[in-house]
Amino acid sequence: MDKLSGWINKITKGNNNSDTATTPVAPKTEGKSKNTGDGASKFGGVPKGQKRPEGVKHTDTPKPKSSNNRNKKPNNRNKKPNNRNNKNSNNRGHQKPALDKNGKPEINVGRLKFERKNATIPSATVTRNSSAVYPATRNQRPRPMLGNIYRQESSVRFPMYEKLPEGSPMRIIPLGGLNEVGKNSMALEYEKDLLLIDIGLQFPEENMPGVDYVIPDLSYVLDKTEHLKGLLITHGHLDHIGAIHHYIEQLGFPTIYATGLTRALIEKRLEEHDLKDKVKIITINPDRDDVRFQLGKFTIDYFRVSHSIPDATAIFIKTDAGSMVHTGDFKFDFTPVDGMHCDYAKMSRLAAEGIDLTFCDSTNALRDGYCPSEKKIEQNIEKLFSECEGKRLIMATFASSIGRHQAIINAAVKHGRKIFLGGRSMNDNVKIAHDLNILQVPQSSIRKLSKAVEDYRPEEVLILTTGSQGEPFAALSRISRDEHPHVKITSDDIIAFSSSPIPGNERGLYTVIDAIYRKGAKIITKADIDIHASGHGFRGDITMMHTLLKSKYVVPIHGEYFMRMAHRSLAINDLGYEERNVIMLENGGIIEIRDGVARRAKEKLDQKLIFTDGKPHADIQEAQIHERIALSESGIITIVLELDKTTKQLKKSPKLYSEGFLENANVNGVIIDTVKITFAKLHQKFGAEKLSEKIITEEIAYEIKLEMLREIAREPVIQVIVTLN
Numbered sequence: 001m002d003k004l005s006g007w008i009n010k011i012t013k014g015n016n017n018s019d020t021a022t023t024p025v026a027p028k029t030e031g032k033s034k035n036t037g038d039g040a041s042k043f044g045g046v047p048k049g050q051k052r053p054e055g056v057k058h059t060d061t062p063k064p065k066s067s068n069n070r071n072k073k074p075n076n077r078n079k080k081p082n083n084r085n086n087k088n089s090n091n092r093g094h095q096k097p098a099l100d101k102n103g104k105p106e107i108n109v110g111r112l113k114f115e116r117k118n119a120t121i122p123s124a125t126v127t128r129n130s131s132a133v134y135p136a137t138r139n140q141r142p143r144p145m146l147g148n149i150y151r152q153e154s155s156v157r158f159p160m161y162e163k164l165p166e167g168s169p170m171r172i173i174p175l176g177g178l179n180e181v182g183k184n185s186m187a188l189e190y191e192k193d194l195l196l197i198d199i200g201l202q203f204p205e206e207n208m209p210g211v212d213y214v215i216p217d218l219s220y221v222l223d224k225t226e227h228l229k230g231l232l233i234t235h236g237h238l239d240h241i242g243a244i245h246h247y248i249e250q251l252g253f254p255t256i257y258a259t260g261l262t263r264a265l266i267e268k269r270l271e272e273h274d275l276k277d278k279v280k281i282i283t284i285n286p287d288r289d290d291v292r293f294q295l296g297k298f299t300i301d302y303f304r305v306s307h308s309i310p311d312a313t314a315i316f317i318k319t320d321a322g323s324m325v326h327t328g329d330f331k332f333d334f335t336p337v338d339g340m341h342c343d344y345a346k347m348s349r350l351a352a353e354g355i356d357l358t359f360c361d362s363t364n365a366l367r368d369g370y371c372p373s374e375k376k377i378e379q380n381i382e383k384l385f386s387e388c389e390g391k392r393l394i395m396a397t398f399a400s401s402i403g404r405h406q407a408i409i410n411a412a413v414k415h416g417r418k419i420f421l422g423g424r425s426m427n428d429n430v431k432i433a434h435d436l437n438i439l440q441v442p443q444s445s446i447r448k449l450s451k452a453v454e455d456y457r458p459e460e461v462l463i464l465t466t467g468s469q470g471e472p473f474a475a476l477s478r479i480s481r482d483e484h485p486h487v488k489i490t491s492d493d494i495i496a497f498s499s500s501p502i503p504g505n506e507r508g509l510y511t512v513i514d515a516i517y518r519k520g521a522k523i524i525t526k527a528d529i530d531i532h533a534s535g536h537g538f539r540g541d542i543t544m545m546h547t548l549l550k551s552k553y554v555v556p557i558h559g560e561y562f563m564r565m566a567h568r569s570l571a572i573n574d575l576g577y578e579e580r581n582v583i584m585l586e587n588g589g590i591i592e593i594r595d596g597v598a599r600r601a602k603e604k605l606d607q608k609l610i611f612t613d614g615k616p617h618a619d620i621q622e623a624q625i626h627e628r629i630a631l632s633e634s635g636i637i638t639i640v641l642e643l644d645k646t647t648k649q650l651k652k653s654p655k656l657y658s659e660g661f662l663e664n665a666n667v668n669g670v671i672i673d674t675v676k677i678t679f680a681k682l683h684q685k686f687g688a689e690k691l692s693e694k695i696i697t698e699e700i701a702y703e704i705k706l707e708m709l710r711e712i713a714r715e716p717v718i719q720v721i722v723t724l725n
């Protein structure tokens, strides 16, 4: 708690409206209402903001039965059909269809209004025959909000400059990476020219079944690809390069600019999707004096930064309207293992040239001091190897932490161990880094994890593997479950995690750790000996970045809202920035800069969540995610109706099938009753000739869904199949 209250202090300090900053804000519902709106207009419902057609009343949502009624359910159930039929027969006189201007009966395909004892059917919108988006009823189970934080907007009003000087401004638009650690992307626009920085991915949240990853919404750029001058990449982590293959073709194959290792990692992913030969990539060496180049109206420059992957850069961009730095992900490592220092001199030169805005990494804006150097970690890894003499050692780390791999490989070679690489991405990345001479590995010491591992004594082996986050199919997870063909954990093994869990991954990781402990092996983590350091600078590093760059404005990016707020208060309280010179915005928010004055534009791009199963052009819609959630929670009920093709009357009693749904005789009775009653009413309203399969499937699915909510407070997916013969 102490830590948390410390965080909150850091966030709220320096915020005039701190009382509102920590109160929950109303969820933004644009995306959702848009979905239901589309469905509404398509199927006859009423989109938000439009008037309901005359004669269709919006009435109260169905009320749940009182607890007394619930207790009496079996009796009520038996009486219900009769009650309904009585009601129905009383209403028959009112069912005359309205006439259109030609005097023909008007067919209303929208929701039918049936009289009920307690309630009237509310209007609703149907998205597909088998499922519907329903208005909330009192006993409806809460529907999870996908990308919850992403959808919310801050209610805090940040001070802002009122007006820009004359002339066209440069516009800078973060398209991802705000309120999340993932799917980083940013667009820049000056006059007509466009630039993109990074196109990353985000791994799905737990409530997104079947989604491989979430990608940024680049619609704004996709609408004007003819003006796109290039794609600049800061570094090779997946949250910066992971969705390039998804968009590169739609973007018209812009030229990509990236450092050597970043380029190789991008090419590997493009190759997997048969796109490598179609894309032009230019290698950037940030250390060269002549690295500066022009793309359209943009002048581009780079400087090297330290991070948990080598070859990471920050990017400087300048136009006639203003200039900015995108720091990428960075920390200041004064004793880097690979000897590649941050380019402090270049940073000073750019500061002297003048920087208007710094878009700066906020990931560790809550952590005091400086991020530890990889040198310290290297020393601790060496110590770990000394203490593990005589035992087999398995080390798990991120496949992309190539600097860390070097430290581990050095220690292994020194202690006479052969290195076996577990996991495809570990093997790929080590090979790429080795081919580029970034990783120094004696060939005789390293190989893929194979049967050969069994030929060595335990003290001669180091297994360097993926799975540090407990990913279920990573090599370490398979080893922990005894599913790996060549490695079985014994009580003599030591398993070391050179990593820390990314929030959200804890459950999977704990499962792996428990499985290892059950085999009697020893586990070593960061808590025992410091064998992991973050790649993102702490408050000290962030302070130093701003002190070196001396930009007029600070824009906290790359992080959850609370991280960015901590960054904001650091800039105001520690560095003395004026409040209006620290700009907070959301994905799709627009910063305009002209002649030294920057402000957040009034307009904002509407950003959607885009889910994908990993293949280009295979986006999963939000409605499908909700269906999957409904399936996983309540299962599916399929109702097969066999009808006479002329009379459209039921030939047999409806057949019910279900998967994952807890059936019982009572519920089945409710379903059969509902089908029969709805069917009778549909006949009454439309007559056999006008009663289409579409109307039958939609209306019956809708009615059953409502009954299930009333009866058992569950929302199974309902599928109605009609056969005519």
Ligand SMILES: [Zn+2]
Pocket (backbone or CB within 6 Å): 235, 237, 307, 329, 535
């Ligand atoms: Zn990174």
Ligand SMILES: [Zn+2]
Pocket (backbone or CB within 6 Å): 184, 237, 239, 240, 329, 558
């Ligand atoms: Zn990142």
